[in-house]
Amino acid sequence: MxxxxxxxxxxxxxxxxxxxxxxxxxxxEVISFTPDLKDKIEKxxxxxxxxxxxxxxxxxxxxxxxxxxxxxxAINIINNTYLHISSVxxxxxxxxxxxxxxxxxxxxxxxxxxxIHFDKIPEIIxxxxxxxxxxxxxPKNNPIIVMFELYLHNLSYEKIExxxxxxxxxxxxxxxxxxxxxxxxxxxxxxxxxxxxxxNGSRNQIYEYILRHDGRIENNKxxxxxxxxxxxxxxxxxxxxxxxxxxxxxxxxxTALKREPDALEDFKSGKRKYSYFAKVYNTxxxxxxxxxxxxxxxxxxxxxxxxxxxxxxxxxVTA
Numbered sequence: 001m002x003x004x005x006x007x008x009x010x011x012x013x014x015x016x017x018x019x020x021x022x023x024x025x026x027x028x029e030v031i032s033f034t035p036d037l038k039d040k041i042e043k044x045x046x047x048x049x050x051x052x053x054x055x056x057x058x059x060x061x062x063x064x065x066x067x068x069x070x071x072x073x074a075i076n077i078i079n080n081t082y083l084h085i086s087s088v089x090x091x092x093x094x095x096x097x098x099x100x101x102x103x104x105x106x107x108x109x110x111x112x113x114x115x116i117h118f119d120k121i122p123e124i125i126x127x128x129x130x131x132x133x134x135x136x137x138x139p140k141n142n143p144i145i146v147m148f149e150l151y152l153h154n155l156s157y158e159k160i161e162x163x164x165x166x167x168x169x170x171x172x173x174x175x176x177x178x179x180x181x182x183x184x185x186x187x188x189x190x191x192x193x194x195x196x197x198x199x200n201g202s203r204n205q206i207y208e209y210i211l212r213h214d215g216r217i218e219n220n221k222x223x224x225x226x227x228x229x230x231x232x233x234x235x236x237x238x239x240x241x242x243x244x245x246x247x248x249x250x251x252x253x254x255t256a257l258k259r260e261p262d263a264l265e266d267f268k269s270g271k272r273k274y275s276y277f278a279k280v281y282n283t284x285x286x287x288x289x290x291x292x293x294x295x296x297x298x299x300x301x302x303x304x305x306x307x308x309x310x311x312x313x314x315x316x317v318t319a
Contacts, residue, residue: 038085040157041147041164045083048164052172053078055258074175081171082135082144088126089150097151100167101135102143102174121146140178143171162282169252177248186251187242189305193254195293199238206231216290217274230287253288257303260285267297 053075101119118139121127125146135142145167152160177186198206211219211227236246257263260281267289271277278286292298 037149037152041085041152041160042083044157044161044164045145045168048161048168049078049081051165051259052168056172070176074172077141077143077175078168078171080142081168082131082142084125084127084131084144084146086126086146086148087150088124088148090124092122092124093148095151096148097155098145098147098163098167100143100145100170101139102171103140103178143174145171162284165256166252166284169255170248173248173251173255186306187237187247189302190237190247190250190254193298193302193306194234194237194250194288194291197293198234198291201235203228203231203235206234210290214290216272223274226287227290230290234291250288250291251306253284254303254306256282256284257288257300261300263289264292264297264300264303267292267294 056071056074101121103118121132121135121144127144127146131144135144145164147160147163155163173186198209201209207228210231211217211224217223217227233246233249236243237250239246263277263281263285266277266280272289272294274286274290276286277289
């Protein structure tokens with residue numbers, strides 16, 4: 001049985017959920033905006049866009065092979081990203097804090113990974129009709145980030161900013177990937193940065209090893225869901241052809257190390273615990289540290305090669 005890519009995105013995102021003592025019943029519930037929360041999200045969105053754009057502008061384009069055309073086109077796409085703060089609560093969206101909708105590789109069934117497709121936005125999301133129509137007409141240049149208010153009330157500004165850095169990072173990567181028109185974009189760079197000892201394992205074997213034998217993360221209900229999701233990404237990296245979702249999710253997490261290079265130094269000094277990296281840095285960094293080779297951790301130079309494209313193939317996506 002095939003699972004549509006748009007459905008898979010929702011399935012995977014559900015693994016982000018926090019355990020709630022009292023969840024919604026069968027009825028859909030709409031929650032009103034909290035003004036302070038809305039202001040916090042919008043401020044963080046502006047800040048994260050500036051951060052991602054600044055990183056692109058400061059990129060070593062010679063080493064990363066990113067043309068000025070590619071950088072300017074990606075910046076335009078980031079600036080065109082629409083932020084929607086959703087008040088809808090629905091069982092189908094249970095546990096999702098944020099989601100980005102943009103270009104990707106693979107058809108709806110996930111069979112042909114050499115073609116570009118665009119995420120379909122679920123109808124249950126309360127997106128303004130004019131914005132939905134704009135996205136449907138030109139999704140390449142009008143990506144959307146949806147923040148789900150239900151799960152954001154108790155988050156600090158820093159945690160919201162962390163969420164948005166992750167999602168805007170997806171927008172940036174998808175834009176550059178569309179420029180390269182290469183379904184293997186970033187695959188080798190990501191593989192070089194991560195451990196190799198698990199590459200021949202199945203998704204379940206990777207899950208079992210990290211959770212029960214590696215000793216880097218505690219074994220409980222929350223971590224089981226997290227590790228299974230990350231094992232899905234890692235195993236997807238080594239599929240033939242590689243799974244775009246896995247490559248993209250690992251790329252975004254590796255990119256977070258560029259902002260916190262001290263995390264790599266901590267790892268090299270012997271720090272291994274997920275809880276340590278989540279507390280001192282953030283969850284993106286804690287996630288990726290489960291897949292760093294303790295005998296041969298990557299250099300920051302290796303990490304810096306993650307955002308890379310072929311200028312011979314590059315063309316403006318805003319033309």
